[in-house]
Amino acid sequence: MKVLYITTRMMMGYWLFKTEPETFSIDTLKQQKVSCWEGVRNYQARNMMRDQVKLGDQIFIYHSSCKDVGVAGIATVVKEAYPDHFQFDPTCPYFDPKSEPENPRWIMVDVEYQRHLRLVSLKRMKANPLLEEMPLVKRGNRLSIMPVTEAQWQAILQMTGQF
Template sequence: MAYWLFKTEPDTFSIDTLKQMKVSPWEGVRNYQARNMLRDEVKLGDQIFIYHSSCKDVGVVGIATVTKASYPDHFQFDPESPYFDPKSDPNNPRWFMVDIEYQRHLRLVSLKRMKANPALADMPLVKKGSRLSVMPVTEAQWQEILTMTGQF
């Protein structure tokens, strides 16, 4: 099992939305590096921090689990979708997604607090210029963030 952080803008898709849906595809990733992680590294059973970005309270807000490993993101083929990619070929899909299942809300662990924690200094999220929507989290970083919630 591996650990991940998935970023989302809560106005588009939030931890509350995931809780209501119970299981949801994580679609719309249109960055090649993030795509490669979804396609090649994110596996069934992996644990995910849901991270709200571009909002008032930026940070880790919940946990989800991967319930379906990588498969082609069908929105890339839908001309009506904002995720449509006219250069993508159904015989050689360009974009992939996974399904995730809601596990629980967490007390917010803000980006500011994570940046101030020396135990998280090597985490891609806290490094300048890191804008990926999918990024790995080490087991030690996972445990440190859980501890920071004050719930564990």
């Protein structure tokens, strides 16, 4: 007897994507409406984006390396992982001479703007006991993409005072 296994993903995923607002901000995403999320050059973050980030997943856009560090808005994944074409462009800062078109090393996803949020600062997130297990608030975590649990997602939304 043959058994057919069908797996479907029943739950939406939640993520936090870091960006430096001088380079790309929630305001930029609002203007563009949809944008590729390029330039991820960390293997662990790349693997999450390639293997786990799925169509319809919700993303907190997090501003880092700036005066007002924190969650600034929400986006949705509208296209799953595909090769990051900037890795092949020698004029681009994301160029990778070791990556080959037949076997690309780096990928990107497309995200669509959903809304701005009242900024939830890193300091406030670190002070919230509901977020103590979140990778972002732990020392030494520098990943540009990280998962967020549904409970953490809801806690951050509550912290905005908008929900």
